[in-house]
Amino acid sequence: MNVLKNMEIIFVAAASLAVATSYATASTPVIEVPAAAVATVAAAPAKMPVVVVAVKRLTAAEKAALI
Structure with missing residues (x-):
């Protein structure tokens, strides 16, 4: 039982380390747009x-026919 508890702690530690590492190494890409393109789009x-959507409602008889 103690071995399973230790494996759970190791897994949680490894998962939290992986998440922290992925956030720390991720970078936001910088996109440079020329000023002429911005003026054209604006x-x-x-x-x-x-x-x-224009649809007429079904009558009670039409609803009963569908069932």
Whole structure:
């Protein structure tokens, strides 16, 4: 029983060490965008697509026919 308890402690320690190491070594990528590209994107008007769903409701008879 003592061996299993020690293995659990070793696993938790290894997992926490792996998580801490992954956070410590991870870096945020730096993306440099030319100023001309930023001005072009800002000047273009963005049109948002709109979806319209128009459906009639089923009557009680139609619902009963589906079952």
